[in-house]
Amino acid sequence: MxxxxxxxxxxxxxxxxxxxxxxxxxxxxxxxxxxxxxxxxxxxxxxxxxxxxxxxxxxxxxxxxxxxxxxxxxxxxxxxxxxxxxxxxxxGQPRRAIQKSWHYRFTDPATGEHLPVFAHLIGRTVVGDGPWTKTLGPDAQGYIRIDRRISIDERFACVSELYLPKSLFEGMLDIPAARLEDVNLKEILEMEFGYPTVEAKGGARLVRLEPRIATLMDLAPGSWALKINIHGKTRGQQPISYQKMFVPPSDCELDMDFTGAS
The missing domain is CATH 1.10.10.10 (Winged helix-like DNA-binding domain superfamily/Winged helix DNA-binding domain)
Known part of the structure; x- marks a missing residue:
């Protein structure tokens, strides 16, 4: 009672x-x-x-x-x-919006304010070479891939696939899953491993979504979405991250200035 x-x-x-x-x-x-x-x-x-x-x-x-x-x-x-x-x-436990989001700064057309962002961990795995290898360079240990579903003010969902060199960030596999929820992962890369992201650049194109990504975004397989590839660097222009970001159509404008927190 x-x-x-x-x-x-x-x-x-x-x-x-x-x-x-x-x-x-x-x-x-x-x-x-x-x-x-x-x-x-x-x-x-x-x-x-x-x-x-x-x-x-x-x-x-x-x-x-x-x-x-x-x-x-x-x-x-x-x-x-x-x-x-x-x-x-x-x-479940009350949620807290991500603070200092870099890549998911969507503007509410009614208010002009950035919308709150929430992130849910889908999974972590170690993968071999791929398109990320050209950006991050060869790594004999492979690469850590972190998949998350990004909810934008509960209005629509994006998907993030983040790739990190395993030789630098092996500890990411041991961090409790709860700590990777509703957090800017760049803060963890800096605070836990000493690698701040000082620069991020990206390119974008329209793609048709594969079924796995579409399901996470509550869209039909084959739906069109914006795919953004983002390359993160730390001090001395050292590459440390490669990210695939999938964004559905919406009436919210995405702030493409990937230089830090709002």
Whole structure:
């Protein structure tokens, strides 16, 4: 039982916010997603609160099971929810927008302000040679690849693939996954390894998305997106990072001055 009687049950909280958002004309998926986010921000849903089962929640809101699953799956990927197999779905830890973002400075057309950015770790692996080799130079140990899904104010999602020389940054494989969430990785490269990024340059072109990337961006395979390749250097013009950045179409302008924090 909740100690604070002013806080609604999870089912009632979600329902109240969901129907409040109805007049805005959002899709049912976006309406459910936004209702949970607002309930979390207002303290009506708290860390470790258990949500109703998916079917029960869909029936309560008069939406399909597929729509319910899509919305909850998106929130789980973004860290708002935690799904425990056979147990249920729970509210996750509150999120904090990335501070001092370099490459994801999108401007809200309504306010002219940069939108908050959130990053979710997809995975880390060691890979061999590829297009990044020309930028980073040969490395006998290979290269660390860090994949993240970047949510822009929960409006749309980008995908980042960051490649680092393993001989310099092997410790990135041992850093707890939670520390790679909602953080500018360049700060870790500087603070943990002593390699500040002092310069970043990039080129861009339109590409059709492969299924894996499209799924992470909530787009259909083969959709068009902007692919930006970014080369990072440290002191003495030493290359230290190669990044692939995938950006979907949106009405938000991307600040392309990759020289530091906003």
């Amino acid at each position: 909740r100690a604070d009687d002013s806080v609604l049950s999870p089912a009632n909280a979600i329902s109240r916010y969901f129907f409040r958002l109805g007049p805005l004309g959002l899709s049912k998926h976006a309406q459910l997603r936004e209702s949970i986010i607002q309930a979390v921000n207002d303290g009506q849903l708290r860390y470790q609160d258990k949500l109703p089962p998916e079917k029960a929640l869909g029936d309560l809101l008069s939406i399909s099971l597929g729509t319910t699953q899509k919305a909850l799956g998106t929130l789980a990927a973004e860290g708002y929810l935690v799904r425990k197999h056979g147990i249920g779905t729970f509210i």
